[in-house]
Amino acid sequence: MLRIKNYLKKNQVSLSRYINLCLYQKDQGVYQKKTIGKHFITAPEVSQLFGECVSIFFLLILKKHKIKNFCELGPGNGTLMKDIIRSIQKFIDYPLTISLYEKSDYYRNLQIRNLNNLKSEKIKLNFLSRFKLKRKPYFFICNEFFDALPINQFEKKDNRWFEKRVMFKNGFRLVDKLINVNFSKKFVNGDIIEESPLSNLYMKIICNHIKKYGGGLLVFDYGPFKKGNIDTLQALYRSKKCGIFDHPFESDITYHVNFEQMIRISNKYKLKSYGPISQRKFLFYHGINERFTKLSENAESSKITKNLEKQFERLTSPYGMGSLIKCLFISNDNIESSAFSI
Secondary structure, eight states, rough: HHHHHHHHHHHHHHHHHHHHHHHHSSSSSGGGGGTTTTOOHHHHHHHHHHHHHHHHHHHHHTTTTTEEEEESSSOSSSSSHHHHHHHHHOOOSSSEEEEEOOOOHHHHHHHHHHGGGGOOOEEEEEEEOOOOOSOOOOEEEEEEEGSSSSEEEEEETTTEEEEEEEESSSSEEEEEEEEEOOOOOOOOTTEEEEOOOOHHHHHHHHHHHHHOOOEEEEEEEEESSSSSSOOOEEETTEEEOOOTTTTTTTTTOOOOHHHHHHHHHHHHHHHHEEEEEEEHHHHTTTTHHHHHHHHHHHHHSSHHHHHHHHHHHHHHOOHHHHHHHHEEEEEOOOOOHHHOOO
């Protein structure tokens, strides 16, 4: 980190550059180390119920569109894809190719260890360090992927626009740089625009692929239905919120994703978007109640039953993940889904 501090004493960098260093810098970035599990837990790690509901959603689509390729971006421990494979392979009579795209060497090796035993004549696994796809239709899955990508912030002050940049002087700090850019006139002084160039790039690549070859994109991520012009940047250190400079290279940095921007990009490729809807609604419409009841009936002890109840509550609570996380599906095809149509 000393080399980075010395560099920032002399230079300002964009906010996205700082976040990228903190999260992905080789050997130092949070996602390159084993400490990430101390900061947060994702829905697939909470319970198998999440992955099973996602599987039901895809099985309903596969009845009509027999797509044989799945690709998950940022698979973490590989838990979600493990649950999807375990659930889906029981109901299909053709082979699936599963690709997992992961930038972190540590997590890619972990995914290989956790999933390699699922290889079979019906399941082929590809572990990707580069986002390179075959010219075939894919179902893309992004669970808390976009909120881990770096962003830039721009603020309107005194009817002028400033970019927030980072430098090091007695600690990391934000500085404002006047920029010669005029955003829409609808913005007022005090408004903040958050943009993620990398998120936009991934969305364009995925939407272009879907447009050419078919398939769809299923997204679960933190964010409101309509994003306001406010600062949503935050960091998590050992499951507690903190400032982005409080624990550099040790905390996870995240923000609220912009679902409207995702839809705007998909519209440019003339794709169909469904949602966003709350994670709670998605899970209820894809059988979490029924699956929870079945698992509870077969539980071997009251302790297991209580754990299932806690898992169910955490995934569906209107005061937590259930409402904070939204779900969006983008496709080249019309789909029939009660969850997205009501």
